[in-house]
Amino acid sequence: MTVTMPAVSECTVLGCSYNDHSGCHAFAITVSGADSSADCGTFIPLGVKGGLDRVVTQVGACSRTDCVHNANLECSADAVRIGAGAGSHVANCLTYSTS
Template sequence: MATVNLDLTPIHQCSVEGCTFNASTACHAPAITVGDHGANHCATFLGIPTKHKPTTDGHVGACQLGDCVHNDDLTCHAARIDVGTAESGETRCLTYSAA
């Protein structure tokens, strides 16, 4: 069984429909990656049918958005984050705030 560092930032809510890690707006990926090549989106999004039961609350394992006020050494230090769908249709960290 995988363990999660409880010092990681928790995911308060995920409103992205169609992600295998989303169960009733609760992310249950043990740790997600936010950002990919500077783009603000959830790089852990996985759009396949759920084949497992939710077992844990999601956390931010890594953040690649170096220009976010919550990012320190690629680690998110926000109290918690929300993930959702932007107007463009991309899955994004809604807590992101430019430094």
């Protein structure tokens, strides 16, 4: 069985070490969080840039079982967007939805 993981189509969290010109350069991200937020668990707030030069970042895992795109802890969305969340949540999966 071949599974295609959704790409991270956009990341607007400029304070993340993996962000370069609104593109995520991590090999894969993990979506986590609690309550009403779906945090990007891969967010690293350092001044040093990291990641890979040529990569199409994917959602490697999603622990938000209440999301409509979650199927057996894998994301089934076509693509996800990462951006600032509400309050103290710096990096959220903006594609997260419970309805």
